[in-house]
Amino acid sequence: MPAKIEVKNLSVFYGDFQALHEVGLRIKEHRITAFIGPSGCGKTTLLKTLDRMNDLVDGTRVEGQVLLDGEDIYQPGYKLIKLRKRVGMVFQRPNPFPLSIHDNITYGPRVHGVRDKGTLEGVVERSLQAVHLWDELKDDLKRSALTLTSEQQQRLCIARLAAVEPEVLLMDEPCSALDPISTLRVEELMLELKKNYTIVVVTHNMQQAARISDESGFFYLGRLIEFNRTKTIFTKPANKMTEDYITGRFG
Amino acid sequence: MIRLDPALSQKLVRWVLVSLTALTVSILVFIITYVLLKGLPVLGWEFLSTGAVDAGRGGGIFPFIVSTVFITVVALAIATPLGVGTAIYLTEYTRETAATRVVRFAAECLAGIPSIILGLFGFITFVLFLKLGWSILSGGLTLAIMVLPTIIRTSEEAIIAVPQNRRDVSTSLGGTRWQTVTRVVLPGALPGIVTGIMLSVGRCIGETAAVIFTAGSALGTPTSIFASGRTLAVHFYILATETDAFGMAYGTAAALIIAILTINTLAYWMMHRIMRKYS
Numbered sequence: 001m002p003a004k005i006e007v008k009n010l011s012v013f014y015g016d017f018q019a020l021h022e023v024g025l026r027i028k029e030h031r032i033t034a035f036i037g038p039s040g041c042g043k044t045t046l047l048k049t050l051d052r053m054n055d056l057v058d059g060t061r062v063e064g065q066v067l068l069d070g071e072d073i074y075q076p077g078y079k080l081i082k083l084r085k086r087v088g089m090v091f092q093r094p095n096p097f098p099l100s101i102h103d104n105i106t107y108g109p110r111v112h113g114v115r116d117k118g119t120l121e122g123v124v125e126r127s128l129q130a131v132h133l134w135d136e137l138k139d140d141l142k143r144s145a146l147t148l149t150s151e152q153q154q155r156l157c158i159a160r161l162a163a164v165e166p167e168v169l170l171m172d173e174p175c176s177a178l179d180p181i182s183t184l185r186v187e188e189l190m191l192e193l194k195k196n197y198t199i200v201v202v203t204h205n206m207q208q209a210a211r212i213s214d215e216s217g218f219f220y221l222g223r224l225i226e227f228n229r230t231k232t233i234f235t236k237p238a239n240k241m242t243e244d245y246i247t248g249r250f251g
Numbered sequence: 252m253i254r255l256d257p258a259l260s261q262k263l264v265r266w267v268l269v270s271l272t273a274l275t276v277s278i279l280v281f282i283i284t285y286v287l288l289k290g291l292p293v294l295g296w297e298f299l300s301t302g303a304v305d306a307g308r309g310g311g312i313f314p315f316i317v318s319t320v321f322i323t324v325v326a327l328a329i330a331t332p333l334g335v336g337t338a339i340y341l342t343e344y345t346r347e348t349a350a351t352r353v354v355r356f357a358a359e360c361l362a363g364i365p366s367i368i369l370g371l372f373g374f375i376t377f378v379l380f381l382k383l384g385w386s387i388l389s390g391g392l393t394l395a396i397m398v399l400p401t402i403i404r405t406s407e408e409a410i411i412a413v414p415q416n417r418r419d420v421s422t423s424l425g426g427t428r429w430q431t432v433t434r435v436v437l438p439g440a441l442p443g444i445v446t447g448i449m450l451s452v453g454r455c456i457g458e459t460a461a462v463i464f465t466a467g468s469a470l471g472t473p474t475s476i477f478a479s480g481r482t483l484a485v486h487f488y489i490l491a492t493e494t495d496a497f498g499m500a501y502g503t504a505a506a507l508i509i510a511i512l513t514i515n516t517l518a519y520w521m522m523h524r525i526m527r528k529y530s
Contacts, residue, residue, distance in 0.1 A: 053423055058346060084425040095416045097435065108424040111434070157420075164424055 004029040010064035034213035041219040051087040088166040094153030096145035108164035127159040151182035290505025314472035318480030325391025334402030362400035370464035385467030398451035409443020449518035
């Protein structure tokens with residue numbers, strides 16, 4: 001299977017600090033790939049390089065390549081707007097705009113130039129349906145998104161992203177602000193979404209990685225220690241450090 | 252040293268603070284009631300709707316209301332885009348450098364310049380050098396310079412207060428920087444920006460020194476921005492210093508105070524509405 005995203009020899013520096021050391025891995029299409037490891041191991045940094053959100057941080061330097069469908073997204077002149085339409089991010093805390101549910105969903109399509117009301121209504125319905133919020137909220141689209149529960153808000157954020165029809169969803173600990181039951185439901189949603197999207201998820205939660213991901217990478221101190229099928233990582237890790245981490249001996 | 256009983260000192264502090272607050276409020280109330288008591292008897296429909304007679308000893312203040320509104324509108328029409336634009340540039344389009352600090356420092360200095368100096372500057376620059384004469388435009392330009400620092404500072408603070416994650420979300424959805432500014436940052440910053448504008452309106456209406464040199468003190472109703480006009484504050488000043496028509500002066504003052512109170516109340520009401528919508 002061809003890789004949707006291929007990371008080659010990637011190093012990231014924040015000023016003098018090297019946050020990632022020569023990382024290489026392949027993210028397969030329509031799979032969930034999990035990045036695990038203790039805090040500060042570079043997993044979120046790697047996630048942010050995949051849609052170049054790191055560009056916003058002063059003093060960031062990136063070496064190496066990130067290929068999206070074979071094309072280096074760090075090549076000079078690469079169109080960031082196009083990249084971010086194809087690769088979207090779900091953040092750690094649910095962060096809907098202080099706007100109505102409807103306007104949250106239409107935000108993305110509108111910045112990409114969709115004006116037609118009918119088209120936008122369709123997008124709202126499809127996006128909310130994709131995250132199973134449509135039936136609950138279809139009569140309440142004018143309501144402020146901030147009145148929703150955390151789980152609904154996070155689902156809405158995923159729907160808001162789905163509205164720009166990306167190919168890759170990057171999720172930065174998407175369940176860390178949710179209770180266990182909501183977490184399970186959002187995980188179910190992620191398993192469903194992989195039919196249409198390639199998903200990369202950063203998580204602190206080992207069980208979560210084991211439950212939902214097809215492949216996992218274990219990071220430690222800015223290096224990719226091990227990358228393999230999740231089943232293999234969790235049953236027969238090749239590296240002692242990976243084993244110690246997943247069995248809870250450190251981290 | 253005498254150590255007071257803690258319960259007693261608590262009481263004492265509370266009492267001192269309450270009286271300080273009461274003093275502050277009573278000064279404000281005293282000024283307003285005094286002016287209103289003296290001015291309200293004069294303030295009637297005729298006073299508000301007719302021109303001045305005998306240099307203001309009789310008649311009304313209609314032309315001066317028009318001039319005040321006119322000058323304030325011109326000043327804010329110039330200062331708002333300049334100030335908000337500068338604030339957007341300083342906060343969203345550039346990182347902290349020596350240059351941005353210089354711009355901020357310059358704005359602070361501008362805020363500290365006495366308005367009479369600004370009046371003189373406006374007189375030399377707009378009235379004489381640019382040959383705009385004593386006019387609504389000269390006055391408006393001068394007031395624009397005067398309120399610019401306030402608008403820049405309040406807008407900057409309001410923009411900075413918009414949570415960073417909203418910008419990140421907008422960017423990650425493919426929004427350009429300008430789209431992020433206009434669709435996410437400015438709506439969030441609007442209450443603060445509007446407050447700054449309203450504060451500036453109050454200062455424009457009440458300003459005397461900066462406009463007497465630049466807009467002049469013509470008694471007629473200005474018909475264009477190139478005409479001279481006398482604002483309410485200038486009219487009040489001239490009545491009080493050059494005539495003995497104190498009753499008329501208080502009437503003018505009452506009109507000024509009512510206008511400023513109304514604007515402030517409206518501003519708060521608007522702010523609350525906008526805040527409710529966006530947070």
